[in-house]
């Protein structure tokens with residue numbers, strides 16, 4: 001279904017221009033004044049509203065405030081004359097997605113801003129529907145509608161129902177822990193226990209007693225008998241995180257448990273049977289560990305029945321914004337704040353970051369912003385992601401081969417880098433930067449604002 005856009009402008013030329021530009025990719029509705037706009041807004045669930053600031057009997061900004069009071073997550077763009085730019089900048093701070101200045105001198109930029117706004121609206125809607133679907137299943141919130149994540153979730157749904165060992169492989173922070181819980185929720189064992197332990201975080205003897213349990217007096221401090229996770233997970237699922245860190249001794253013990261479905265508590269010779277499904281995770285290549293001699297080959301084959309690879313965040317097209325919106329909601333609720341939405345510059349900054357720490361790094365970035373901001377819109381300068389935007393060779397991304405990027409993206413990368421250097425060269429003085437670049441001051445200001453180089 002095509003997204004629905006409402007264009008409110010008394011200028012026929014602007015209405016026609018946007019309609020012609022967008023009619024192949026969106027259902028465009030036109031209103032020439034506030035009354036017509038109110039009527040349409042009440043009848044149609046719009047994905048985006050483009051609103052002229054000066055309407056015959058209404059103030060466009062006031063009208064948008066009215067609309068947003070009814071739909072707080074409405075994505076809207078204000079169309080403004082150069083003279084009103086300061087008001088528009090203030091409006092963006094209030095939570096408007098962006099503003100565009102008339103006359104439109106750069107139609108590609110106009111189309112790109114509309115495209116980004118629609119993407120944000122899609123992210124909000126997808127997250128809301130996904131949340132209610134997962135909540136109905138009692139599953140954890142797993143955000144991921146990129147093709148890579150859809151493939152993964154299909155795979156997980158299939159595998160979860162089969163009673164087979166699953167090995168989750170993926171870089172740190174890609175969500176292995178979360179997916180293990182999802183497997184449990186979707187499995188036939190979901191009403192039975194789910195236990196998890198991080199094999200990398202515990203000394204060998206502690207991990208052994210946690211898994212096997214012990215009898216009273218088995219070792220100093222064993223004041224009373226204690227069942228281990230192999231016992232407690234009976235009937236359910238057991239998740240062993242960072243399995244590559246398990247010591248050789250425990251690897252052999254685990255292999256025997258998997259072969260015989262039985263074990264004995266520490267300090268006991270009594271054999272107990274157990275029936276759990278094993279889920280393992282690793283952020284290193286287990287095959288590599290086997291080759292290097294750090295992991296038993298026979299255990300590897302036992303564990304590696306169904307291996308699932310979690311894609312790094314940089315391979316999940318579109319998910320960065322969905323996840324950012326998800327974490328924004330989460331931390332707003334948690335800290336009782338009203339931060340957001342993201343400005344276009346913030347959206348671009350989030351998408352440009354490499355996120356080497358994957359979803360965890362993105363989560364921490366949004367948590368930090370919400371914790372530190374009193375409220376209001378989130379701009380690129382507030383984000384300051386910890387990973388820098390450089391390619392592996394240490395060159396800025398703008399020096400990366402341009403042919404690898406879509407023209408729009410390559411131009412955006414160039415513009416950001418150009419403006420950054422220009423502003424540096426002008427010692428932060430916009431008038432000087434305008435003189436050096438030959439770009440009119442007001443126009444330059446709008447571009448600087450778009451990239452988050454200036455805030456008001």
Ligand SMILES: Nc1ncnc2c1ncn2[C@@H]1O[C@H](COP(=O)(O)OP(=O)(O)OP(=O)(O)O)[C@@H](O)[C@H]1O
Pocket residue numbers: 141142143144170171172173174175176177178179241282283323326359360363
């Ligand atoms: N798809 C997702 N949707 C929502 N939250 C996610 C998603 N993936 C990961 N997270 C969140 O990101 C954080 C890190 O995820 P998780 O601990 O599952 O990663 P991991 O791969 O197990 O990391 P490690 O290898 O370091 O143990 C968690 O808070 C988790 O809830």
